[in-house]
Amino acid sequence: MHLKYESTLREPLVDGVKDYHQVTEDIISPIEAKPGKLWYIGLFISIALLLFGVFSVFWEVYFGTGVWNLNKTIGWGWDITNFVWWVGIGHAGTLISAILLLFRQGWRTGVNRAAEAMTIFAVMCAGQFPIWHMGRVWMAFFVLPYPNTRGPLWVNFNSPLLWDVFAISTYFTVSLLFWYSGLLPDFATVRDRAKTKLRKMLYGVASFGWTGSTKHWQRHESLSLVLAGLSTPLVLSVHTIVSFDFATSVIPGWHTTIFPPYFVAGAIFSGFAMVQTLLIITRKILGLEDYITLGHIEAMNKVIVLTGSIVGVAYLTELFMAWYSGVQYEFDTFYKFRAAGPLGWSYWIMMTCNVISPQVFWFRKMRRNIMVTFIMSIIVNIGMWFERFVIICTSLYRDYLPSSWSYYRPSWPEVGFYLGTFGLFFTCYFLFAKYFPVIAVAEIKSILKTSGKNFKDKMDVYEEQSVEKFAHDNTAHH
Helix, strand or coil: CCCCCCCCCCCCCECCCCCHHHHHHHHHHHHHCCCCHHHHHHHHHHHHHHHHHHHHHHHHHHHCHHHCCCCCCCCCCHHHHHHHHHHHHCHHHHHHHHHHHHCCCHHHHHCHHHHHHHHHHHHHHHHHHHHHHCCCHHHHHHHCCCCHHHCCCCCCCCCHHHHHHHHHHHHHHHHHHHHHHHHHHHHHHHHHHCCCHHHHHHHHHHCCCCCCCHHHHHHHHHHHHHHHHHHHHHHHHHHHHHHHHHHCCCCCCCCCCCHHHHHHHHHHHHHHHHHHHHHHHHHHHCCCCCCCCHHHHHHHHHHHHHHHHHHHHHHHHHHHHHHHCCCHHHHHHHHHHHCCCCCHHHHHHHHHHHHHHHHHHHCHHHHCCHHHHHHHHHHHHHHHHHHHHHHHHHHHCCCCCHHHCCCCCCCHHHHHHHHHHHHHHHHHHHHHHHHCCCCCHHHHHHHHHHHEHHHHHHHHHHHHHHHHHHHHHHHHHC
């Protein structure tokens, strides 16, 4: 029997004594049981937030965008900040799924399903902001690149906002395919275990008649690799295109060439932080500590400290270029109005949360501490929200003409809309955690024999015996 060899120095990715049946039981049984009180409380709060968001959006559409505190100087406020923030959060899912699959990283198996679901829900939240920002939302179909069948009206292909539409819709489609194709074998497992006819039928339809034959697995693996190949460039392109919204303008503080790589690093940074937030809660509530181990959490914290350091270098580069360029307006934007000035507090919150605080993860003890990780994951996302706010608002609130200088604070419909997207995100996530396997059962089984704790322990014993036998044979020979 051929066992794929993995170093026993690596910690196991599945803790506890598990066999294939036990894995299925642990991950599928929360779906079959009645949800607990905590789940209902969470869902109720999420739906309440979602309804408040719907009301805020209705208010904005009915009375017009004048109810938002946008003015002549600050045409982009809270709304576009939240759009970029949500797109960033959606980044980790595709990275975990695609790039780590191509690099054959075993630790992705415990976290990829929840991360992909998070991507889809985050992109759903992000996509709404530019649409409602139009004001005349019934004109939304104009963003789609129709051929010239509408007479003199042409889509402006020079506008980065149009490319946002392309990028986000492609990203959403590929992420959805990736997530759903991975769910097929698990849906079939739930279907085969179903007690009621309705469940059997619904999960049967969802699993597309999956039987688990060799042909099915072969096609499934080919599809996963093709989708991984497609979505790897998307990880880089989506946030690059979002950064072009700013980088292609001529406003001091925006028109910099560093934006694309720095936005991508920031997006992965905030995305991984959000995965940590969700997974730490999920593993606790559903009792999945054996599958989302400290090893997984540590691996993600390593990515967070790497991308956080890249973002820190980008901030310092911006400050250096503003000084070195000798352009007075650039210098003023960064040193007088960002780091100082009425909105200076937001800049220092961003610096503290994104650059200084993640440095605690250089220490192994901190990387493996659940409480520290959970608090840090929230701090990082607060910092990344402020990064977008700083880029958008502190570049705009001071104009060339002092007569048009202004200060920005959001109105209640803006805050309500933002809270509403949280409601949408968590409503989707709670329903996902109840009706779908949060961890990819089939993928955990694929690494169980090489990375499961009990199998590694057996391997250790086997290795020791082999070494002893070798030593014994040698002495006997001599």
